[in-house]
Amino acid sequence: MNGNLRSILFLLVGCGFFVQTKAQDVLFNPPFDFPIVFSGNFGEIRANHFHGGLDFKTGGVTGKPVCALADGYISRIRVTHGSGYVLDVVYDNGYSTINRHLSAFVGEIARRVEELQYKEESWEVDITPSPDEYPVKAGQVIALSGNTGYSFGPHLHLDVFETSTGDYVDPLPFFKKNVKDHTAPRAQGIMVFPQPGRGEVEGKQTPITFSMQRLGKPIVAWGWIGLGIRAYDYMEGAQNRYGVHTVILEVDGKEVFRSVVDRFAYEENRYINSWTKGQYMKSFIAPGNRLRMLHASNDSRGLINIDEERAYQIVYTLMDALGNTSKVRFTVQGK
CATH class of the missing domain: 2.70.50 (Coagulation Factor XIII; Chain A, domain 1)
Incomplete structure (x- = not known):
């Protein structure tokens, strides 16, 4: 299956079933249609910094469909050596996200990035589309999970920001009804x-x-x-x-x-x-x-x-x- 066909199928299938059963219970839809388990959480003590987001496990594989958490628009598209394939999303509910270490983009974004890479003869690209170019709906597949950049295993790193202040905020409370955990610190x-x-x-x-x-x-x-x-x-x-x-x-x-x-x-x-x-x-x-x-x-x-x-x-x-x-x-x- 070629990349474009795979992208179309993911866009059609999306996370529809999971959204229908869970979206009404949470502020955000979860990024995946399978049980949530983390490899890292918000605010972990790292060398000279805090861990700024959640690391979602993807079962040790890449290519899992990553879904939009709510209605909004794609605000930035990047390919970098540090974070690999990166997608920024601004949501209508007052929050923004950065999705890091992706394996691929989907649809028109995938084609646009590939064309720019060939044109500039550079793997690294940075695109800032206008707010009306790539609107997204809750549950829509926006990318595929991966292991690109400085990643130590397949996962999705998700940063969540308060749009008005730019503060990093803990994403876990948004997904608490999708997380099974009764283990205390x-x-x-x-x-x-x-x-x-x-x-x-x-x-x-x-x-x-x-x-x-x-x-x-x-x-x-x-x-x-x-x-x-x-x-x-x-x-x-x-x-x-x-x-x-x-x-x-x-x-x-x-x-x-x-x-x-x-x-x-x-x-x-x-x-x-x-x-x-x-x-x-x-x-x-x-x-x-x-x-x-x-x-x-x-x-x-x-x-x-x-x-x-x-x-x-x-x-x-x-x-x-x-x-x-x-x-x-x-x-x-x-x-």
């Missing part, structure tokens, strides 16, 4: 950050990590300290681990800090190294860190003052974007 360790010249932990003034097993007995500290946690989310039907959507820290029953990884601006990537130490997420705000996803509930940027010789009860609550929740409890002994 799990912690792997705690890090304690004694503040220089103001606190100490276990007799030291440098950060110390504690395994989950070690938390069975109190951590001895004095003065001003910050806490951090290493934790990951998990999903049924996948061996991957993901970033944690919400982390809440309470001391003696009072919330002192909360992080909610639900949106960020591109410029905020610069602050990720201020918030994290390796894979540990700090539960306090370092000076100069302007990440909007971080919220201190006290007047000390989330830092804790251990100034009494008693047991301080610490509780971490970990939550994913679907509401699956776990807790970590331990004691800091003031001494």
Whole structure:
């Protein structure tokens, strides 16, 4: 079957059946007509940046039809070495998307890109059509999934933006009725950050990590300290681990800090190294860190003052974007 005929068949068949049964339940149609499983989620901690979207698994193969999530129009068409075949869509509901690592475009877009590649004798192309050139309807097939660019296996990377602000937003809530997941995040360790010249932990003034097993007995500290946690989310039907959507820290029953990884601006990537130490997420705000996803509930940027010789009860609550929740409890002994 040649490429043009295959494109026509996909356009005719589309994701019609799935749209008819599911579209009324969600703000967005899902991009695929098969069960959704992710290889990566929104906001995962990466080297010097946050992961900006969702990575949809495609069963280890390429060529799966990718559907429009709602009514809108194609706003940009690209072929790049980094992201491979890329398609940008502006939707009428106030959101925009970027679909990366595609294997092919379909219909007139496929023909236009191929002609431009031959004309310019370049694999890389960048086209910005007018809003009325390529309108799309919810469920319409707009491309085929792939493994192009700097991809480490067949998948669809989907970025979702709030059109008015340009902020990256977590796409998962839009597809929650299409995702089967009842697995809560799990912690792997705690890090304690004694503040220089103001606190100490276990007799030291440098950060110390504690395994989950070690938390069975109190951590001895004095003065001003910050806490951090290493934790990951998990999903049924996948061996991957993901970033944690919400982390809440309470001391003696009072919330002192909360992080909610639900949106960020591109410029905020610069602050990720201020918030994290390796894979540990700090539960306090370092000076100069302007990440909007971080919220201190006290007047000390989330830092804790251990100034009494008693047991301080610490509780971490970990939550994913679907509401699956776990807790970590331990004691800091003031001494």
